[in-house]
Amino acid sequence: MVEILLVTHGGLAEGLLSSLAMVAGNTDCCCSLSLHEGDAPEVFAEKLTKTVQSLCTKEVDGLLVLVDLLGGTPFNSVFRLLRDLKGDDVRCIAGVNFPMLIEAVFNCERSDLDELERMCLEAAHAGIVSCSELMNVKQ
16 A cells, blocks of 8 residues: 655645545545745755654555645755655655545556556646636637
8 A cells, every 4th residue: 555645835735634534535655744824944855754754664565745835845854855765665746736646636546656656647737627628618
């Protein structure tokens, strides 16, 4: 099984998990870590390191980290940690959205890390649609 870690600013991760529970019920493969206003980046990075270490056990087939914003403190902290780990068992995707998260959770038990990463990227892209285009309305 691939573990999933949501890492975001503010309460976004908890909100996504709450919405996910409405769609998928309770999930055991997904947890969150949030950077809140006033949190020191160094302290956040330490929490992230401890969280990743606790999730990367022998019982899992990898860790997929979904962050909210490319270049933000959560992303930068994950990026630095991944660079230091130098392992193939942790991946990160920036720009988390709900379709991506649903895809990750529904497939975390039956997909390997490479396949799950690819599926999440496809779901994220497919979930971004212009309603005008759907209605064949030209702007």
